[in-house]
Amino acid sequence: MILSIASGKGGTGKTLLATNLALALSSKARVQLLDCDVEEPNDNLFLRLPVSYSQFVYIPIPKVDETKCNYCGKCSEVCVYNAIAVLPQKVLVFPELCHGCGACSYLCPEVAIVEEGKPVGVVEKGSLGNLELVQGKLNVGEVMAPPIIRAVKKYIDAKSEIIIDVSPGTSCPVVEAVEGSDFCLLVTEPTPFGLNDLSLAVEVTKEIGVPCGVVINRAGMAEGETERYCREHDVPILLKIPLDREIAVLYSKGIPLVQGMPQWREAFLGLFENIAARVGRGKMPEGSGEGKDRQ
Amino acid sequence: MKELVVLSGKGGTGKTSVVASFAALAENIVLVDCDVDAADLHLVLSPRIEKENEFWSGEVAYIDGEECNECGLCQKLCRFDAIKDFKVDPIACEGCGFCAQICPVGAVDMCQNMAGHWFVSYTKYGTLVHARLGIAQENSGKLVSVVRQQAKLIAEKENAEHILSDGPPGIGCPVISSLSGADVALVVTEPTLSGIHDLERVLGVCHHFGIPSAVCINKYDLNEENSRRIQDYCSSHGIEVAGRIPFDEVVIKALVQRLPVVEYSPGCSVAREIEKVWQFVAR
Numbered sequence: 001m002i003l004s005i006a007s008g009k010g011g012t013g014k015t016l017l018a019t020n021l022a023l024a025l026s027s028k029a030r031v032q033l034l035d036c037d038v039e040e041p042n043d044n045l046f047l048r049l050p051v052s053y054s055q056f057v058y059i060p061i062p063k064v065d066e067t068k069c070n071y072c073g074k075c076s077e078v079c080v081y082n083a084i085a086v087l088p089q090k091v092l093v094f095p096e097l098c099h100g101c102g103a104c105s106y107l108c109p110e111v112a113i114v115e116e117g118k119p120v121g122v123v124e125k126g127s128l129g130n131l132e133l134v135q136g137k138l139n140v141g142e143v144m145a146p147p148i149i150r151a152v153k154k155y156i157d158a159k160s161e162i163i164i165d166v167s168p169g170t171s172c173p174v175v176e177a178v179e180g181s182d183f184c185l186l187v188t189e190p191t192p193f194g195l196n197d198l199s200l201a202v203e204v205t206k207e208i209g210v211p212c213g214v215v216i217n218r219a220g221m222a223e224g225e226t227e228r229y230c231r232e233h234d235v236p237i238l239l240k241i242p243l244d245r246e247i248a249v250l251y252s253k254g255i256p257l258v259q260g261m262p263q264w265r266e267a268f269l270g271l272f273e274n275i276a277a278r279v280g281r282g283k284m285p286e287g288s289g290e291g292k293d294r295q
Numbered sequence: 296m297k298e299l300v301v302l303s304g305k306g307g308t309g310k311t312s313v314v315a316s317f318a319a320l321a322e323n324i325v326l327v328d329c330d331v332d333a334a335d336l337h338l339v340l341s342p343r344i345e346k347e348n349e350f351w352s353g354e355v356a357y358i359d360g361e362e363c364n365e366c367g368l369c370q371k372l373c374r375f376d377a378i379k380d381f382k383v384d385p386i387a388c389e390g391c392g393f394c395a396q397i398c399p400v401g402a403v404d405m406c407q408n409m410a411g412h413w414f415v416s417y418t419k420y421g422t423l424v425h426a427r428l429g430i431a432q433e434n435s436g437k438l439v440s441v442v443r444q445q446a447k448l449i450a451e452k453e454n455a456e457h458i459l460s461d462g463p464p465g466i467g468c469p470v471i472s473s474l475s476g477a478d479v480a481l482v483v484t485e486p487t488l489s490g491i492h493d494l495e496r497v498l499g500v501c502h503h504f505g506i507p508s509a510v511c512i513n514k515y516d517l518n519e520e521n522s523r524r525i526q527d528y529c530s531s532h533g534i535e536v537a538g539r540i541p542f543d544e545v546v547i548k549a550l551v552q553r554l555p556v557v558e559y560s561p562g563c564s565v566a567r568e569i570e571k572v573w574q575f576v577a578r
Contacts, residue, residue, distance in 0.1 A: 042493070203430045
């Protein structure tokens, strides 16, 4: 099963859920945890696995051979991102605007453009026993997260249970990470911010056709509104984690909940079994369950 | 006029709560919510929308099934795997237009894409420019540029002293869009290992773009050892820690009442510390 963990709002507990689910489950099965929050990957602060493999991620950037170029301007005309500009005697490339679509090099009438890889981040792997972590890291100062997320998802091992830690938000990096999941767990907190962003995240999962369920973190104060929302939108609440200073302090030290408070292990295992049963019983969404990833 | 952007790296450290209180403390400001993915500032500031605008951005490919001869060239060349069975997946399509350029029978059209809305609103604290990116849309960076541009125009017209901007989490496209060319960045962090890790990365981005930054430690007493680590890190990098806000449920209570903390409980220790931070960054 591919289970992604998203939230809309940041700081609601995605990393807490992802790392503890992975740790609890790895006592019973092979687990692969993909940290797709490539702007701020944090899972390994809790798992502390030694990184045994590291690979740069490149995006293809045009390189113009000015001995062949006749400054016709075709490349600049076809580039919708304004990443290439042709002056009378010079071609300027703006790598930070380039999406790597390849149109300029393919369409250059003089075959004067080749593509060269520009490193934008890295994919790292580490494992211990049944648990493997694959994490992506966007280079500081780089703009585009999706190519790194695609690179991380290429390592999906279909024989493992897959848990994907997603970045906050509702735009392209979230879609890239959640797409292809069998189920998406949305972590929220019972505040007006948490609820507003939960409703946006539910819309995202609907848009891409992945069934979802909710975990309410820091529960115990005012989750009535969140519960009402979930009831009205037919979204199941699968777990509540109370607002508890001890949990917050463990988190602050980078100690996984299942280690600091082992009584939580059963709750995470139960959560996973509940989801597995829902996915098995429910209708599978189109295109899911194949571990698909995009080029 | 000075533009202050509030960032965090890690989400949920308290950016929006801090900005809402700044809004109540400041005089003569224009507010802008640069978290266009999951905008929340409006939930506290109770804006009255005065102008709603569509955000048209980029294009999406569309294949005309009648004209398509199923040669498969577009499918082969699309780098984003956005074409399957001679149909375009509009979510995967990045609008590059390569397919439309190379289709031998001209069956691909590029259609303008309405990617969200942006608003100019009245609040009792000052004008708020905010936005809502459409679900699962791209180009959040562009929408951030639009709201910042509007805020600047309004601030010039109103002769505002500050533009106060609530930034998105992370370090990627929308963050860089919120940050570039701003006068100062305040990074709100928390004393957790994740908070520290993400703080260091976002300060790296500020440094990369040459934006002066200051740090505010939220919930500092949750882990005082980590708070000291943050202070040591900042002092060794020449970055000022503008304040340390204690962990207090008053922040959530104010939020549930949809009020800035400094209004909900003026004079409480959280409010006093936020005032101190505001004095620091506003000067």
